[in-house]
């Protein structure tokens with residue numbers, strides 16, 4: 001039996017669309033060319049600026065987590081082109097259904113740093129108002145957002161609207177039942193939805209070769225959904241591919257599937273240690289395909305990115321980093337009891353009981369601080385609080 005953990009490159013032939021090679025050369029692609037005919041060097045520079053900013057957001061947030069200012073952060077290092085290219089292909093009234101990793105998309109969409117940081121700091125149950133930026137808040141349940149995207153798109157069809165929905169998903173999510181159902185419904189009802197799959201080669205510690213023995217884009221036609229595979233580290237090709245899918249959706253062509261072939265250069269989240277399951281060779285290999293470096297080479301070759309322009313972009317990125325940090329550490333601590341708000345529309349007995357227990361648990365900390373507790377053995381406020389709660393359980 002062949003090893004299912006084969007290298008993704010061995011997954012069979014599939015044409016990967018590309019417009020900028022890893023060494024920064026512009027190449028032609030028959031299908032994609034018409035979708036970026038309007039993209040001039042200024043627009044390219046804007047995409048470069050976005051990617052530099054997104055990388056800076058990632059670096060700053062990762063540092064904030066290490067400094068204890070965030071509870072968790074899902075790095076997007078290496079995936080800047082996939083996120084910026086796809087986000088910039090969308091119209092303001094298109095609706096985005098992201099995973100936890102699409103913070104670069106959220107930045108392009110105009111989410112405030114305070115809104116972006118709140119969830120990862122544990123300050124709030126959710127980030128931004130989805131209707132303010134037409135983007136749902138991060139989905140942690142793998143694949144669930146593809147159902148939401150398909151359902152939303154079916155609604156758009158019923159309302160006769162021209163906009164579309166896009167559901168982001170990872171390579172690992174393609175093994176999830178929700179994604180299968182979303183694709184079946186999208187195809188059956190010709191819903192105007194884009195399934196944008198970032199194949200970053202890993203689902204935590206499981207390699208993509210274990211999810212599928214054929215390229216992920218090769219699966220979509222089986223559902224009746226046209227697909228293409230694109231170099232996910234090539235921002236121009238990702239922009240073009242997403243516009244291709246968007247044009248299909250807007251013209252009544254139904255759903256499309258895009259596999260953006262990229263690589264997660266960082267950890268799955270800041271709670272993960274990738275050195276336990278992957279070697280340095282593939283990191284080096286993918287480091288050489290960096291999305292920002294290749295666009296820099298292209299722009300420099302065209303004389304559009306001199307030292308002055310680079311310095312100006314670096315300064316902007318520094319400002320982004322400083323603003324993000326400030327927004328994060330300025331977030332007010334939430335009122336602990338507010339954890340019970342907004343979970344149910346109406347309260348009920350079990351919730352009331354939990355609220356009651358938690359209130360007494362918190363009061364235990366206060367009693368400990370005041371030296372009012374009776375237990376001298378543990379000395380730990382949490383233990384005392386917990387025992388108060390246990391002792392009074394009905």
Ligand SMILES: Cc1ncc(C[n+]2csc(CCOP(=O)(O)OP(=O)(O)O)c2C)c(N)n1
Nearest residue numbers: 101140141142170171172173200202203204
């Ligand atoms: C339904 C469900 N099962 C399992 C998990 C645990 N989990 C969190 S992230 C993840 C891997 C997802 O990998 P992939 O879809 O490739 O996305 P990536 O994290 O690489 O962006 C898993 C299994 C979950 N959040 N939800």
Ligand SMILES: [Mg+2]
Nearest residue numbers: 170171202203
């Ligand atoms: Mg993945």
